[in-house]
Amino acid sequence: MEAQELAGRVAAAVANRGLHEAVARSVDRHSYAALAALSPELRTLYKARARAARLRSVRDLADLAEQFIAEAERHGIVVHTAADAAEAVAIVAEIAKRHGARRIVKSKSMATEEVELNRHLAAEGMQVLETDLGEYIVQLAGQKPSHIVAPCLHMARDEIAGLFSREAGREIAKDTPSLTAFARERLREEFRQADLGISGGNFLVASEGAVVLVTNEGNGRMCTTLPKVHVALVGVEKLVRSFQDMADALRILPVAATGQLITSYVSIVRGPAKEGEEGPREVHVVLMDAGRSEILGGPYEEVLACIRCGACLDICPVYRQTGGHAYGSVYSGPIGAVLTPLLRPDREAQALPFLSSLCGACSDVCPVGIHLHEHLVALRARAVARGVTFASEHTAFRALRRAWTPPRRYRLVRGLMRGALRLGGGVPQLRAWTAGRRLPPVATGRVGELLRREGLIEERR
Amino acid sequence: MRVRLFTTCLGDLFAQEAVLSTARVLRRLGHEIELPEQTCCGQPAYNSGFQEEARPFIAAYLDKFRGSEAVVAPSGSCVAMLRHGLTQFFGEDGEARRLAEHTYEMSQFLLDVEGLKAPKGHFDAKAIYHESCHLSHWLHQGDRAKELLSGIEGLELLTFREPQLCCGFGGTFAVHFPELSLAMADEKLQDLGSPEPDILVASDQGCLMQLGGRIAAKGGKRPEPMHLSVLLDRAGVGK
Numbered sequence: 001m002e003a004q005e006l007a008g009r010v011a012a013a014v015a016n017r018g019l020h021e022a023v024a025r026s027v028d029r030h031s032y033a034a035l036a037a038l039s040p041e042l043r044t045l046y047k048a049r050a051r052a053a054r055l056r057s058v059r060d061l062a063d064l065a066e067q068f069i070a071e072a073e074r075h076g077i078v079v080h081t082a083a084d085a086a087e088a089v090a091i092v093a094e095i096a097k098r099h100g101a102r103r104i105v106k107s108k109s110m111a112t113e114e115v116e117l118n119r120h121l122a123a124e125g126m127q128v129l130e131t132d133l134g135e136y137i138v139q140l141a142g143q144k145p146s147h148i149v150a151p152c153l154h155m156a157r158d159e160i161a162g163l164f165s166r167e168a169g170r171e172i173a174k175d176t177p178s179l180t181a182f183a184r185e186r187l188r189e190e191f192r193q194a195d196l197g198i199s200g201g202n203f204l205v206a207s208e209g210a211v212v213l214v215t216n217e218g219n220g221r222m223c224t225t226l227p228k229v230h231v232a233l234v235g236v237e238k239l240v241r242s243f244q245d246m247a248d249a250l251r252i253l254p255v256a257a258t259g260q261l262i263t264s265y266v267s268i269v270r271g272p273a274k275e276g277e278e279g280p281r282e283v284h285v286v287l288m289d290a291g292r293s294e295i296l297g298g299p300y301e302e303v304l305a306c307i308r309c310g311a312c313l314d315i316c317p318v319y320r321q322t323g324g325h326a327y328g329s330v331y332s333g334p335i336g337a338v339l340t341p342l343l344r345p346d347r348e349a350q351a352l353p354f355l356s357s358l359c360g361a362c363s364d365v366c367p368v369g370i371h372l373h374e375h376l377v378a379l380r381a382r383a384v385a386r387g388v389t390f391a392s393e394h395t396a397f398r399a400l401r402r403a404w405t406p407p408r409r410y411r412l413v414r415g416l417m418r419g420a421l422r423l424g425g426g427v428p429q430l431r432a433w434t435a436g437r438r439l440p441p442v443a444t445g446r447v448g449e450l451l452r453r454e455g456l457i458e459e460r461r
Numbered sequence: 462m463r464v465r466l467f468t469t470c471l472g473d474l475f476a477q478e479a480v481l482s483t484a485r486v487l488r489r490l491g492h493e494i495e496l497p498e499q500t501c502c503g504q505p506a507y508n509s510g511f512q513e514e515a516r517p518f519i520a521a522y523l524d525k526f527r528g529s530e531a532v533v534a535p536s537g538s539c540v541a542m543l544r545h546g547l548t549q550f551f552g553e554d555g556e557a558r559r560l561a562e563h564t565y566e567m568s569q570f571l572l573d574v575e576g577l578k579a580p581k582g583h584f585d586a587k588a589i590y591h592e593s594c595h596l597s598h599w600l601h602q603g604d605r606a607k608e609l610l611s612g613i614e615g616l617e618l619l620t621f622r623e624p625q626l627c628c629g630f631g632g633t634f635a636v637h638f639p640e641l642s643l644a645m646a647d648e649k650l651q652d653l654g655s656p657e658p659d660i661l662v663a664s665d666q667g668c669l670m671q672l673g674g675r676i677a678a679k680g681g682k683r684p685e686p687m688h689l690s691v692l693l694d695r696a697g698v699g700k
Contacts, residue, residue, distance in 0.1 A: 007638055014640045024648075317627040321644045355638070357631030357645065358508060360598030373598070380510035389510060390637055397511040404470075405517040407525060410500035414473050421474065432636035436643045437674035440475045447468050447477045448496055456484040457466070457496045 033259020
């Protein structure tokens with residue numbers, strides 16, 4: 001049922017060809033830039049180093065968490081741990097309430113999307129404003145981000161100009177300078193007035209107790225320095241051992257994400273401002289598990305090495321047709337189809353690994369070498385084991401196995417099948433194929449006979 | 462060399478020409494060909510999440526092809542499945558591992574085992590080469606198969622602007638998400654250029670069925686889908 005629902009959402013997304021055009025244009029821009037940014041030799045080297053650094057960190061996650069907490073607290077950061085989404089939300093809400101926060105500015109964070117932080121804080125009467133340009137646009141539209149690094153890549157420029165004009169109460173031209181000028185003006189005011197800043201974190205450096213943010217717009221730095229309180233909500237898998245390990249991953253992150261050799265801002269947060277310094281009076285880090293620890297030590301462990309660059313979305317032949325929303329999950333594309341069923345226990349999430357043609361381009365492009373297509377295949381088996389599959393497929397594959405093994409039976413059955421196929425056989429799978437595709441002519445004889453007749457094969461006994 | 466042929470279920474049911482051509486080219490290159498009893502590689506079940514239903518297929522392959530010097534199949538997809546399945550189900554050591562390493566897709570065999578470089582031949586056509594994903598990404602061959610076509614006289618070889626873009630076949634994916642699968646085929650076919658090439662060459666029957674089937678359903682005449690082995694055969698490679 002869940003698989004069929006997913007198929008329905010996908011069909012609806014595919015029917016929207018404007019969506020495909022907008023998405024394809026953006027992801028191609030990312031992919032081409034990423035490809036052009038590095039020589040194949042450097043790419044191989046950077047990739048190997050990034051993978052090694054991330055895998056080392058994932059392997060030692062428990063120790064790194066302890067070390068991070070000790071180091072961060074030494075610098076005056078208050079560290080909280082959240083076992084699940086509900087705890088994470090409650091911790092952030094409690095901090096906000098304690099400070100009487102009414103206006104909150106936020107930098108881009110997939111972890112906060114995961115726990116739907118904005119919805120919960122809004123329910124407490126707080127006003128939360130997204131300050132990453134793409135996130136701001138998506139928020140104005142009342143939507144969710146459709147891409148890990150480019151949240152509004154599914155939207156057309158006209159649509160964005162319309163949203164801004166409505167927000168401004170006047171006409172905003174659709175050229176980039178006009179659009180960004182409006183956003184800048186609007187957001188500056190919010191940064192000044194906000195009581196609380198919320199961020200995610202691209203890295204948590206254990207040896208330093210530091211939270212590291214990677215942004216292009218500088219909004220992350222504003223969120224973490226202007227309000228008097230800063231809260232970072234970060235998935236525990238973002239831990240790295242050292243600045244060196246961080247650098248190994250950071251070197252390839254902007255390349256893989258947008259083809260930039262270096263990102264505009266790397267902000268390192270090491271604690272609240274000291275006496276006489278400017279900056280937040282309080283810094284909190286919420287270390288969130290929410291399903292990560294269950295992935296640890298199992299066959300999918302390397303998935304935790306993901307640096308959320310979005311390269312697998314950009315290269316994916318499915319994502320470019322559907323965009324991100326069809327996945328019905330915070331994380332979309334190949335990594336979303338792998339990560340979501342691991343993080344979310346619900347049956348709907350288990351169907352996501354089926355949404356892939358298994359072309360494997362994602363595994364090749366991944367800057368930390370996650371074997372995405374292999375995980376997709378394995379997670380399909382896990383979904384089937386949990387009863388999530390397409391209608392009647394279990395019966396069909398059991399029947400196929402019985403009919404086609406052992407080989408002697410296959411020889412007989414394929415002869416019968418050729419007959420049935422020639423008659424146009426009534427199986428539903430065949431109907432789904434022939435709607436839009438013609439089936440090639442079915443062979444009339446046995447291939448072995450043809451080979452023998454031409455004297456092509458050696459007989460052996 | 463004594464080469465055993467794995468014909469694949471699509472080869473048996475729909476593409477016997479590809480199987481025959483594979484055998485002819487290998488034969489002309491001086492190999493002896495054997496045809497052991499066989500069945501499908503089990504991939505339809507495996508990739509749909511029914512691994513236990515796929516295991517007997519791999520078991521049958523291991524049983525019937527045990528000890529092969531080399532096995533050649535006209536499909537990168539089936540070869541990727543056989544290689545993966547053998548080691549997953551029957552261990553990283555011993556005959557399963559050895560057989561996996563000696564199972565080749567046709568172009569892989571010609572390039573890596575035979576050591577063929579730009580073989581001579583003649584075939585008058587404008588052809589576009591489609592990289593099958595399982596050959597390219599699963600078997601890590603990239604677009605190397607094109608080397609086999611570079612010495613063929615009369616052949617004008619074109620490449621897709623987005624050579625790595627999947628055709629949308631994906632096995633059961635094509636029927637689980639039919640609209641999506643067709644949209645993927647259409648995007649691929651948009652890239653054919655004008656006038657269309659005479660033939661579309663690929664080394665996987667699944668891709669050829671998907672793209673060829675889509676061209677035919679839309680009333681198109683060209684390009685004609687053609688397996689790489691068929692092209693090599695008609696060009697007289699090995700003569």
